[in-house]
Amino acid sequence: xxxxxxxxxxxxxxxxxxxxxxxxxxxxxxxxxxxxxxxxxxxxxxxxxxxxxxxxxxxxxxxxxxxxxxxxxxxxxxxxxxxxxxxxxxxxxxxxxxxxxxxxxxxxxxxxxxxxxxxxxxxxxxxxxxxxxxxxxxxxxxxxxxxxxxxxxxxxxxxxxxxxxxxxxxxxxxxxxxxxxxxxxxxxxxxxxxxxxxxxxxxxxxxxxxxxxxxxxxxxxxxxxxxxxxxxxxxxxxxxxxxxxxxxxxxxxxxxxxxxxxxxxxxxxxxxxxxxxxxxxxxxxxxxxxxxxxxxxxxxxxxxxxxxxxxxxxxxxxxxxxxxxxxxxxxxxxxxxxxxxxxxxxxxxxxxxxxxxxxxxxxxxxxxxxxxxxxxxxxxxxxxxxxxxxxxxxxxxxxxxxxxxxxxxxxxxxxxxxxxxxxxxxxxxxxxxxxxxxxxxxxxxxxxxxxxxxxxxxxxxxxxxxxxxxxxxxxxxxx
Ligand code: SF4
Numbered sequence: 310x311x312x313x314x315x316x317x318x319x320x321x322x323x324x325x326x327x328x329x330x331x332x333x334x335x336x337x338x339x340x341x342x343x344x345x346x347x348x349x350x351x352x353x354x355x356x357x358x359x360x361x362x363x364x365x366x367x368x369x370x371x372x373x374x375x376x377x378x379x380x381x382x383x384x385x386x387x388x389x390x391x392x393x394x395x396x397x398x399x400x401x402x403x404x405x406x407x408x409x410x411x412x413x414x415x416x417x418x419x420x421x422x423x424x425x426x427x428x429x430x431x432x433x434x435x436x437x438x439x440x441x442x443x444x445x446x447x448x449x450x451x452x453x454x455x456x457x458x459x460x461x462x463x464x465x466x467x468x469x470x471x472x473x474x475x476x477x478x479x480x481x482x483x484x485x486x487x488x489x490x491x492x493x494x495x496x497x498x499x500x501x502x503x504x505x506x507x508x509x510x511x512x513x514x515x516x517x518x519x520x521x522x523x524x525x526x527x528x529x530x531x532x533x534x535x536x537x538x539x540x541x542x543x544x545x546x547x548x549x550x551x552x553x554x555x556x557x558x559x560x561x562x563x564x565x566x567x568x569x570x571x572x573x574x575x576x577x578x579x580x581x582x583x584x585x586x587x588x589x590x591x592x593x594x595x596x597x598x599x600x601x602x603x604x605x606x607x608x609x610x611x612x613x614x615x616x617x618x619x620x621x622x623x624x625x626x627x628x629x630x631x632x633x634x635x636x637x638x639x640x641x642x643x644x645x646x647x648x649x650x651x652x653x654x655x656x657x658x659x660x661x662x663x664x665x666x667x668x669x670x671x672x673x674x675x676x677x678x679x680x681x682x683x684x685x686x687x688x689x690x691x692x693x694x695x696x697x698x699x700x701x702x703x704x705x706x707x708x709x710x711x712x713x714x715x716x717x718x719x720x721x722x723x724x725x726x727x728x729x730x731x732x733x734x735x736x737x738x739x740x741x742x743x744x745x746x747x748x749x750x751x752x753x754x755x756x757x758x759x760x761x762x763x764x765x766x767x768x769x770x771x772x773x774x775x776x777x778x779x780x781x782x783x784x785x786x787x788x
Contacts, residue, residue: 310333310346310347311337311342312337313341314336314350315352317381318336320381328396329362344361358384371387386403398679400682401437401440401441402704402713404435405436409733410702410713411732427446441713448715452732459735461751463520464514464736465522465525465725465737467525467527467730467741469739469744470503470529470531470741471741471742472487472529472530473529474533477599479658492765499765500538502769510740514550515551519736520551520554522557525726536572536574539575543575559582559583561584562610565607565611566600574617577619582619583622584625588630589626591633591640594633611624621652622650622652626653626688628676631675635683635684635687638688642687651722657708659705688715697717699716700717702714702731742761742768744761746759757785759781
């Protein structure tokens with residue numbers, strides 16, 4: 310599709326992608342042609358939008374706003390309205406972009422706005438629906454205690470184990486499937502290097518007044534590796550980093566097919582929270598997304614974890630998976646509520662071109678926007694009725710319908726690490742392939758990021774080069 314513009318393409322592209330997530334666009338800064346399969350969004354003496362899509366065309370114009378700084382958002386609203394009329398779809402977040410909408414609520418609250426004033430402002434400026442405003446506002450309430458109890462000298466420790474038992478078709482992460490011998494052979498060496506990095510990080514931290522507040526072991530699927538290796542990683546972290554003040558320690562076990570009593574025993578010695586992720590409670594959908602486990606395995610893994618005394622369990626779900634529909638998704642949410650985990654996270658499927666699922670996929674192959682929106686709304690209403698509260702919220706680029714990912718929790722079980730990383734409220738010190746360390750300057754709020762190599766083979770082979778930044782880390786932590 311050709312798009313004629315005469316300003317920044319970033320926001321215009323974001324609005325068009327709300328309606329056409331899989332299309333590629335050819336942006337041109339030239340006289341518009343007003344032809345089929347084209348969109349024009351320009352700001353001249355007036356704001357002008359023309360769209361010829363879905364075999365229909367609409368042309369609209371509007372006076373320039375009084376303040377030129379509002380030109381771009383006003384043009385986006387006009388374009389949004391036109392595309393909504395042409396497609397029959399009205400994305401509920403309006404043209405609000407950005408992955409951390411809750412930050413907006415916190416900023417408006419700091420300006421002294423009431424709830425009603427915030428809604429009025431966000432609806433008028435971005436066309437945010439009342440429902441989505443409610444999710445933003447409730448999430449801000451749900452996470453306020455965690456943010457209020459945060460010390461600037463604390464940090465979260467992230468440990469990456471980027472291996473999985475097989476690759477899900479929608480996955481775009483760098484995680485390696487252990488079904489390949491090459492990946493499997495890397496695991497012992499990877500464990501050695503990860504333990505070395507934990508030891509070196511521990512030595513740096515020991516000379517500061519910073520302390521570890523939360524630990525998160527993620528991936529991939531950390532339980533894709535054998536219990537003795539997982540034990541070794543967790544023991545090494547405990548040996549070199551003082552974990553005595555840790556309030557939350559999560560292991561994202563993830564895939565039920567990797568969970569065994571032996572691994573849960575290893576985890577239980579250190580962790581307080583575990584994630585067991587069904588994604589869906591339909592075997593048909595699991596098979597459509599290339600997960601090699603069944604719902605029965607999920608139920609067994611969950612029961613085993615409960616039996617072994619895990620009293621804070623998260624379960625992840627995804628709305629919009631292939632072969633799923635509104636009824637199927639409703640059954641997943643209802644089934645999880647019945648199990649009563651402390652946290653239920655509801656993601657929306659994101660279209661990533663690097664994922665196998667989206668090779669050759671057409672928009673019509675994916676769940677329709679309005680159905681997807683109904684699924685996400687059902688989850689919000691059902692979870693609220695079951696006394697779960699949203700506590701963290703983020704959005705990703707290219708999510709169908711521009712919908713959100715929300716973590717819900719039973720009161721008192723909010724996942725601290727999720728809140729802190731999403732609101733960029735705390736230093737994150739990370740070890741392992743694909744991990745990134747984030748340091749927040751307490752005075753300016755500026756965030757400095759350090760990235761480890763993405764792939765395990767690079768992490769192992771170029772370890773010294775990769776950890777060269779640790780000297781800078783020492784300086785920044787005042788060691
Ligand atoms: S479990 Fe997660 S990281 Fe692993 S392949 Fe599936 S989506 Fe990717």
